[in-house]
Amino acid sequence: MKTQQDTAVFLLRIALAFGFLSAVASRLNLWGAQSSGWKKFVEYTAETNSFLPQSWASIIAVLSTAAELSIGILLLVGYLVKGTARCASILTLFFAVAMSISFGIKEPLDYSVFVFCAGAFLLSTFSRYQWSLDQFLQQ
Numbered sequence: 001m002k003t004q005q006d007t008a009v010f011l012l013r014i015a016l017a018f019g020f021l022s023a024v025a026s027r028l029n030l031w032g033a034q035s036s037g038w039k040k041f042v043e044y045t046a047e048t049n050s051f052l053p054q055s056w057a058s059i060i061a062v063l064s065t066a067a068e069l070s071i072g073i074l075l076l077v078g079y080l081v082k083g084t085a086r087c088a089s090i091l092t093l094f095f096a097v098a099m100s101i102s103f104g105i106k107e108p109l110d111y112s113v114f115v116f117c118a119g120a121f122l123l124s125t126f127s128r129y130q131w132s133l134d135q136f137l138q139q
Contacts (some may be wrong), residue, residue, distance in 0.1 A: 006130035012123050013132070015076050016088060019116060020072030024065055040063075048095075050102040067091055078132020085124035092117035 022031075029035040036044070038061075045064070046057035071091065074084040092113055100110040108114055129135055 006128075008130050009123065009126050009129060012119055013078065013081060013085075013129065016085070016116070016120055016123065017072045017075035018090070020068040021076070024069045024072065027061075027065060048086050048102050051098075062075060064091070064095075078129055078134055081129045081132055081134050082124050082126075085120050088120035089117050089124060 013031040025031055026035045027038050027041045029037055042057050042061045046054050049057065049060055052060070065086070068091070071084055071088045074080055075088070096108040096113040096117055097112060099111070
């Protein structure tokens with residue numbers, strides 16, 4: 001049973017990491033023709049945060065991208081997993097709330113933002129992270 005839980009925690013950590021890193025890769029045109037690109041991402045950021053001044057969109061886009069890149073890398077290597085997962089859950093909750101305010105509840109539900117948030121929060125509740133840098137450093 002413990003091995004199944006360790007495997008599930010590992011897969012959750014990796015899935016969340018790749019979710020963040022894929023979004024960043026799309027903004028930086030690393031997915032080729034399937035990329036959204038930076039300009040479209042800044043426009044979407046302005047729409048998502050429609051309750052804030054539009055002039056803040058570029059700053060929010062840079063800050064959220066830096067946060068997502070950091071979270072993705074830290075989760076991928078398994079360093080400071082508990083705290084990183086907590087930050088991921090807070091960040092995705094902010095995304096979900098902003099999307100709900102600007103577009104209605106359907107948008108964050110369609111993009112599984114609440115599921116992503118809950119998964120990150122669940123990841124933050126475990127006491128050990130098998131196959132991680134954290135585990136290696138504890139030995």
